[in-house]
Amino acid sequence: MQEQDNRMEENWDQVIVPKGKLLDLNLKEVWRYRDLLWLFVKRDFVAQYKQTILGPVWHFIQPIFTTLMFLFIFGKIANIPTDGIAAIPFYMSGITIWNYFSACLTATSATFVANAGIFGKVYFPRLVLPLSTVMSNIIKFGIQFLLLLSVMIYYGFKTGHFHFGISWLLIPLLVLMMAGMGLGLGIIISSLTTKYRDFTVLLGFAVQLLMYATPVAYPLSFLKDKSYAAWVAWNPLSPIVESFRYALFGTGTLDVAGLLYSGGFILVALFFGALLFNKVERTFMDTV
Amino acid sequence: MPTVIKVENISKQYRLGNVGTGSLSHDINRTWHRMRGKEDPYLKIGEANNRAVKGNSEYVWALQDINFEVKQGEVLGIIGRNGAGKSTLLKILSRTTTPTTGQIKIKGRVASLLEVGTGFHPELTGRENIYLNGAILGMTKAEIKSKFDEIVDFAGVERYIDTPVKRYSSGMYVRLAFGVAAHLEPEILIVDEVLAVGDAEFQKKALGKMKDVSAKDGRTVLFVSHNMPAIKRLCSHGILLENGNITLNTDINTIVEHYLNYDKSEDCIPEAFFENSGKVLQVQSCQLLDQNLKLVTKYYDVNDKIILKVRYRFLEKIPRVNLTVIIYNSELETVYFLDRRDYYQQYAAVEAGEYESLIEIPNPLLKPGKYSVTIGCGNIENGEQDHKFYVLSFIISNVNLVRATRDGYLFLPLKWDLNIL
Numbered sequence: 057m058q059e060q061d062n063r064m065e066e067n068w069d070q071v072i073v074p075k076g077k078l079l080d081l082n083l084k085e086v087w088r089y090r091d092l093l094w095l096f097v098k099r100d101f102v103a104q105y106k107q108t109i110l111g112p113v114w115h116f117i118q119p120i121f122t123t124l125m126f127l128f129i130f131g132k133i134a135n136i137p138t139d140g141i142a143a144i145p146f147y148m149s150g151i152t153i154w155n156y157f158s159a160c161l162t163a164t165s166a167t168f169v170a171n172a173g174i175f176g177k178v179y180f181p182r183l184v185l186p187l188s189t190v191m192s193n194i195i196k197f198g199i200q201f202l203l204l205l206s207v208m209i210y211y212g213f214k215t216g217h218f219h220f221g222i223s224w225l226l227i228p229l230l231v232l233m234m235a236g237m238g239l240g241l242g243i244i245i246s247s248l249t250t251k252y253r254d255f256t257v258l259l260g261f262a263v264q265l266l267m268y269a270t271p272v273a274y275p276l277s278f279l280k281d282k283s284y285a286a287w288v289a290w291n292p293l294s295p296i297v298e299s300f301r302y303a304l305f306g307t308g309t310l311d312v313a314g315l316l317y318s319g320g321f322i323l324v325a326l327f328f329g330a331l332l333f334n335k336v337e338r339t340f341m342d343t344v
Numbered sequence: 345m346p347t348v349i350k351v352e353n354i355s356k357q358y359r360l361g362n363v364g365t366g367s368l369s370h371d372i373n374r375t376w377h378r379m380r381g382k383e384d385p386y387l388k389i390g391e392a393n394n395r396a397v398k399g400n401s402e403y404v405w406a407l408q409d410i411n412f413e414v415k416q417g418e419v420l421g422i423i424g425r426n427g428a429g430k431s432t433l434l435k436i437l438s439r440t441t442t443p444t445t446g447q448i449k450i451k452g453r454v455a456s457l458l459e460v461g462t463g464f465h466p467e468l469t470g471r472e473n474i475y476l477n478g479a480i481l482g483m484t485k486a487e488i489k490s491k492f493d494e495i496v497d498f499a500g501v502e503r504y505i506d507t508p509v510k511r512y513s514s515g516m517y518v519r520l521a522f523g524v525a526a527h528l529e530p531e532i533l534i535v536d537e538v539l540a541v542g543d544a545e546f547q548k549k550a551l552g553k554m555k556d557v558s559a560k561d562g563r564t565v566l567f568v569s570h571n572m573p574a575i576k577r578l579c580s581h582g583i584l585l586e587n588g589n590i591t592l593n594t595d596i597n598t599i600v601e602h603y604l605n606y607d608k609s610e611d612c613i614p615e616a617f618f619e620n621s622g623k624v625l626q627v628q629s630c631q632l633l634d635q636n637l638k639l640v641t642k643y644y645d646v647n648d649k650i651i652l653k654v655r656y657r658f659l660e661k662i663p664r665v666n667l668t669v670i671i672y673n674s675e676l677e678t679v680y681f682l683d684r685r686d687y688y689q690q691y692a693a694v695e696a697g698e699y700e701s702l703i704e705i706p707n708p709l710l711k712p713g714k715y716s717v718t719i720g721c722g723n724i725e726n727g728e729q730d731h732k733f734y735v736l737s738f739i740i741s742n743v744n745l746v747r748a749t750r751d752g753y754l755f756l757p758l759k760w761d762l763n764i765l
Contacts (some may be wrong), residue, residue: 072448092479179439
């Protein structure tokens with residue numbers, strides 16, 4: 057009996073130790089909590105539209121107004137060309153994919169601070185929350201993408217020129233890359249903000265500045281021969297936005313090397329994000 | 345019975361004070377040491393956690409070298425005064441924070457009843473919240489589905505199940521939340537007394553469920569409480585925590601006895617002050633005064649008025665606040681439970697700010713002896729609360745009266761007519 061007890065005692069379900077392995081993401085556990093992941097996505101979606109009349113339609117308002125603003129400032133005042141694409145679908149396509157990135161980044165970067173109440177009381181794999189944010193923002197992206205499609209169809213009839221080809225297959229990959237980028241950078245920032253809130257303040261205008269360093273309101277081709285073109289080219293978000301337009305409108309060339317560079321950057325961001333997140337999630341309740 | 349929890353050399357260090365440039369310099373120094381392969385320089389310092397004494401170090405050990413084992417099916421009582429490290433130990437066991445050193449080995453799923461209602465979203469319906477809350481507590485969708493009817497039944501909210509929980513009465517809300525937690529069926533259950541300050545019905549249900557869990561299903565329970573009669577009734581074995589150390593680990597009767605003596609060894613504690621904990625509502629300070637509003641020095645006479653001065657701090661406007669004072673005798677039995685609502689028939693409404701109460705306990709009422717006082721306040725809307733357990737103690741003296749030696753709880757001599765007919 058004693059022997060049996062001893063043998064059983066070696067089979068521990070969990071061992072709580074001060075510091076985990078450097079990269080102990082416990083994806084198996086995240087998978088076990090997949091129902092929770094899905095329920096969080098559902099919660100975000102349902103709770104957002106309770107007691108609103110227009111509901112998801114609200115997501116149309118922001119891209120429409122931003123597009124009009126860009127049309128006025130970049131199109132009319134600054135006279136920046138739009139790569140042979142009609143101005144409105146040009147701006148709107150940039151805004152749609154950019155919005156998805158910035159929503160993912162902003163929401164995941166608040167993971168620890170915003171959920172301290174739940175995290176302080178019950179354990180579940182913390183990674184579930186940022187993953188669910190990225191997923192629930194896909195719904196918002198989908199709605200804005202539908203708006204973009206209808207605008208493109210309208211312009212298609214107007215000009216008699218439709219572009220619908222194999223390049224559309226790139227779109228899911230590009231969205232996935234944006235999700236990875238938002239998630240990677242977001243969890244890095246969320247880990248840093250648990251102790252020092254300075255980063256929250258920084259993030260607000262960093263996202264705004266980053267948008268101007270990304271070809272959202274202008275095409276990359278416009279920067280040719282300009283001394284600062286390299287800055288925008290080194291921005292790992294640029295190839296994704298440019299490729300998104302290539303996929304949608306079929307103009308320009310596909311920058312495969314640029315996309316590979318972005319992909320590499322995303323992997324590095326995700327890796328460091330996971331590393332930091334994993335370290336911080338264990339003790340953040342003491343400092344948050 | 346096999347061991348299901350094995351706690352080995354657990355310590356937990358906290359840094360006091362604010363996070364700012366000071367903590368940044370410590371972080372940098374710590375990283376610098378680690379990069380050179382040296383030990384964390386701040387782990388060597390730190391003091392035992394005694395709230396009452398002002399320390400010199402910024403670092404305190406909330407727990408120090410804790411070792412114990414729990415066998416399957418055992419109900420372990422964890423006893424200690426406020427700040428002895430009970431909550432820290434529970435936090436580590438439920439994995440919401442990690443220890444600074446040491447390790448804990450666990451067999452089976454751990455769930456704690458301090459999680460009641462965690463993650464409830466006011467905009468979601470009862471049905472949606474059952475699923476969400478269940479999943480947060482670690483159940484799969486299929487498990488929740490199989491228990492769904494039972495939970496709804498237990499909570500008695502069939503009619504409201506598709507209504508957002510923000511429309512629920514506070515009672516319905518708590519019942520639903522507890523229903524989910526109670527149907528969790530973990531192998532190891534952690535119960536913190538904090539839940540016992542809910543309403544009486546809830547308390548009974550919680551304790552009843554606990555007994556079921558250990559007796560019927562052979563599950564292991566860790567029970568943290570200040571309620572000595574309940575501890576004695578439910579637990580077989582206990583550990584006593586004092587200033588972050590286990591001072592005793594033995595059968596429950598010895599533990600309780602030791603705890604009560606430890607309590608008695610201190611003289612009258614006439615005042616207590618608490619630092620701003622950041623909670624929305626807090627007990628800020630409390631004092632025992634005599635009839636001239638002077639701090640009581642030694643003891644009260646049976647005929648003296650006892651005046652309790654309590655200051656509260658509210659960081660936000662709270663529409664319904666419940667204020668309580670509980671007086672215990674030396675056996676820690678409740679002698680007098682005071683609830684402000686009993687007199688006013690309604691809860692207090694407060695704005696953000698500091699408030700003061702003078703509570704006058706008329707004497708002669710209590711018998712000579714030693715009493716201790718718990719002071720608490722709670723937000724009725726969301727269950728948030730702040731309780732300071734056994735923070736004050738006082739002695740009522742005057743042994744010269746024959747009445748003082750009589751049995752019973754009350755001193756109060758009363759007029760007794762005897763008329764010849």
